[in-house]
Amino acid sequence: MREFKRKSRVLLIDDNADHLRGVKELITLESSYDVVGATTSANIGINLAKKYRPDIILMDINMPEKDGLQAIQEIEKLDMDIRVIALSGYDDADLIFRAMKLGAKGYVLKTMASAQLIYAMDEVASGKIYLPTALTSRFFEYFQRSFREEAATTEENLLTYLTAREEEVLDLLTQGNNYKGIAGKLFISETTVKTHVNNIFQKLQVNDRTQAVLYALNNGFAGRRRSKMAV
Amino acid sequence: MREFKRKSRVLLIDDNADHLRGVKELITLESSYDVVGATTSANIGINLAKKYRPDIILMDINMPEKDGLQAIQEIEKLDMDIRVIALSGYDDADLIFRAMKLGAKGYVLKTMASAQLIYAMDEVASGKIYLPTALTSRFFEYFQRSFREEAATTEENLLTYLTAREEEVLDLLTQGNNYKGIAGKLFISETTVKTHVNNIFQKLQVNDRTQAVLYALNNGFAGRRRSKMAV
DNA sequence: CGATATATCAATCCAAAGATGTAAGACAAA
């Protein structure tokens, strides 16, 4: 089956013309890839991508004119099943993290052996996501650090002092309910809700419902709302 | 230098006694590791960890009594530089994601060759984070999917209708300020703030400040507050 | 058993928040 697979079509985007030429030659030597375009401009590259619908894009992400990361984002938005491999001169954890977050299917250093680039392309062409082991380690260090910081602040958590009922009330607060709404949903009177809410304020050491909601969300109160990580 | 390195101390936690014994034998055969403990109970394991301070823990994460993930979390909280490698029978993306998020330094399938387990231990002992390539791919698929969904919902965003000043006001709202606080910080009168806030309510189609804040936080309003991903 | 914690409800009272309408000055685009 493998020998009948059609060649994968590759688009190259790299503002360094020399490097662009080098990579192009390297890939053209590989019988399993066709270079359908090569440009030093991210914007032109995006247009070429729309036009030629390559299978894979090798994208330099350290470009002055337009940020390669932004270009990745725009290409992903097209939702055309174009797989982007980020090329970079730096093994900066933050860069790796952001590239992968934006949907890059691989991240390869320019200093790496050409065999590794081809291997990455093979893996990505077959639908996998490829990160060199060393970069995977870096990625995870960054990834875990961002959660360790969270965990640290979650240590002493005023939320633990809330009773079960108070948690229910707080949960409804974090959904934007007012007293009447909460009372209706819990089948209790509005004044009872007021009592609970006031007790919550005392325990969380806040002055109003907005602050209570913010405290809850910033301190691991799930509230069935999925959240995010800043880019 | 390598031959002078002291043996790494390993603690095994696996509720399956047979598997526990097998792994113990396997590791004892390796000259570079000492098994300092082996237990079928997560709780006992945590206590052993405190007592013997192993370098590495191999932790089964599919245990009925106590969740292995929770055990990882507790061990990480100890902050004793104990490196946990998750052992699991399943290559479930969500399990991998949560284990790594909680600080596991590796994730190895029980079905994998023993050589791979030893390799993972070698890598982790040397300070790296190790995930088999296949699992790395799974992890990233999960990782990227969680962001794609975000991007999708952020498409049509009522926040874009806000003026610059309104965004400033909303930002202060998401920090728990009341009218007086916002007026003071922006050097404008309280009535002006009221005007802005009311306009914000109209544009975001909400009824009160809490709902406005929730809308902002759930729709990519950065608000200089780092956020999280639910476990 | 008595002490304590929780959940329920009510009556006040004051402050804060929200709705609505109006309007003036700045500024940019048509």
Next chain:
DNA sequence: TTTGTCTTACATCTTTGGATTGATATATCG
């Protein structure tokens, strides 16, 4: 210049929210 948007500001009125005090019923725990 005119038009429109944005920012500022005020007055008025209604509703909601928050603080406080006190009361009752029901568990749970020692």
